[in-house]
Amino acid sequence: MMKKALLEFCWNYVHKKTNRLKKQSDGLQESLGSETKSSAGDKHETGRAMVQLEQEKLAQQLQELEVTRSILHKINIDVPSNKVRLGSIVKTSLAYYFIAISTGVFKLSNEEVYCISANAPIAKLLIGKEKGDNFVFNGKTYSIIEVS
Numbered sequence: 029m030m031k032k033a034l035l036e037f038c039w040n041y042v043h044k045k046t047n048r049l050k051k052q053s054d055g056l057q058e059s060l061g062s063e064t065k066s067s068a069g070d071k072h073e074t075g076r077a078m079v080q081l082e083q084e085k086l087a088q089q090l091q092e093l094e095v096t097r098s099i100l101h102k103i104n105i106d107v108p109s110n111k112v113r114l115g116s117i118v119k120t121s122l123a124y125y126f127i128a129i130s131t132g133v134f135k136l137s138n139e140e141v142y143c144i145s146a147n148a149p150i151a152k153l154l155i156g157k158e159k160g161d162n163f164v165f166n167g168k169t170y171s172i173i174e175v176s
Contacts, residue, residue: 030141031105031117031176034126034134038100038143041131046093053086096129099146103128112154112175114146119174127151 056079103115112118118125124141126134131143144151153163154172161172 030136031115031126033136034117034141034143035100035103035105035115035128037134038126038128038131041143042093042096042100042129046090049086049090049093053083053090056083056086099129108176110158110175112157112172116154117141117174117176118154118172121171121173122168125150125154127154 059079099114105115107115109116112127114127116127118127124139126141126143127146128143130145130148134141134143146152146155150165153165157163157172157175159172159175163170163172
């Protein structure tokens, strides 16, 4: 149940970010369309160039979201594993982690779970480890208490 809620939290994050970026892109498109050629000279061209640069940045962010979406599609929360992998919830001696995408902190009841990317430094240390293993991160020793 916790994994399902965490996965939904990650999907909601992606959907909200996608919608926000699409709205920004639509606004830029509208702004570009309102820049008529009757506007004279360099000021007009500079304005158009700025809008186009912003559109390129948004397009890049949307592409990155597609990669994030593909990562979420790879997560199968129904397959149990004793080893930490993509889609695992890991309880350590200091915190809970959900290995998926970086979305920040998920709160359920009194628990806080850090949703982190598999590429995050701490996730790289966790992947492949099992309950009972220890690892050092930022000078602190962590113990893995549970993997689900």
